[in-house]
Amino acid sequence: MIRMSLVSRHLLGLEGMTKEDILLILDTATTFREVLERPIKKVPTLQGKTIVNLFFESSTRTRISFELAERRLSADVVNLSADASSVKKGETLKDTARNIEAMKIDMVVMRHAAQGAPHFLSTVINANIINAGDGSHEHPTQALLDMYTIREKFGKLDGLKICLVGDISHSRVALSNIYGLKAMGANVAVCGPKTLIPRELDKLKVKVFYNVDDAIKWADILNVLRIQLERQDRCFIPSLREYRQYFAVTKERLNKFGKQITIMHPGPINRDVELSADVADSEHSLILQQVLNGVAVRMAVLYLIGTRS
């Protein structure tokens, strides 16, 4: 029997991850998609493993998706969110983590506002760390589920043209997607107002569009990112109205080019800001498929990391 496992015992990001590792995760996720279709959507694989979901930033979708994935693998799950914890009382990340680890846990799924927080955590505790989003750096499981969803529809990733639209500077989804898609041989572009596109991006060799019509003309798939309202206090865009005017993905814009473009969005959507409601709910939208696949992909990651020896 052929046996394989992931190179790393953590999932901190997709930067530097090999095509083989990404493929292993996506192929493994296919098995878990089948489990999700069963009457009993649960397997005993991670019985006896304890996983802590350490969320220092609010999240609904990602946390629920991880928690479902963990429970469907029969792991024991503990949730800790920052606003209800000793973090509020001034405890450092290192102390929080060490204290939790002292209670014999196996894996930590962490979201944190600071870039590199999970990398730091992996140097101070022994548990396996899975990054569920660190600041504006990476969100590897989101990019993996995006890739899984694209592959499910198109049967491949290499050669496809995928454009990430919106606030690229603040987007961990964008960066992880760029690393992952490039490793898989896809053509990647970004599109947004100049103020929301980081200057260092040319180092990653991605195409840049400042006009959304050009992006639509070029792409097979648009992955529309959320305008992060909470991060717009520093005037990157004049107003939401103006953003919508120039960058919103709408039916009229798409219709101009008379071609079918697949639409994705990592959620939560600001309806009628970055994406018009009719596009979000159209037949070309994979948004709910992404959510469903998210559980399977996270099960695959937890399985591959949790049973790795």
Added chain:
Amino acid sequence: MGQKSHIIDEKGYQRTLNRLAHEILERNKGADTLALVGIRTRGEFLAIRLARIIREIEHKELQIGFLDITLYRDDIREKLNQPILKGTQISFDVSGKDIILVDDVLFTGRTIRAALDALVDLGRAKSIQLAVMIDRGHRELPIKADFVGKNIPTSLEEKVRVMMKEIDGKDEVILIKEEKG
């Protein structure tokens, strides 16, 4: 590789499968509610063979599925490497069916325990029966096969390999004695 001895040759192999098919039909009084489920990888091909033979006898196409029991194993954390998931493919409803679980070798019984758990998660079968090519003893769980191709008493140092055309290019069962030292 150690010393090899041949237990079943190509002709015997076919006869054994024929007999197993007849026994399954006899016990279940026909094939009306039967469905075959092979345990991946080798049980999968044996199940396909049995389905073919049963079709010739009863002129009836049996439903057939494949079970990947990796997610149900109790030794998954003790293995040195991770087995690749091949996925379960059972496209029919197992509820109300008489399921014949098919595997190549019955040994400790742990694979079958995992397979039973996996099957139970898919629905409530009317019955689950076990068909194996070889029973080599050394059970660690209270599990017994309903249909056995051949019983082979073995020592723990020995290995039984059920070869098959689909994987190895020939049908044969061999016993390999590991050389000490």
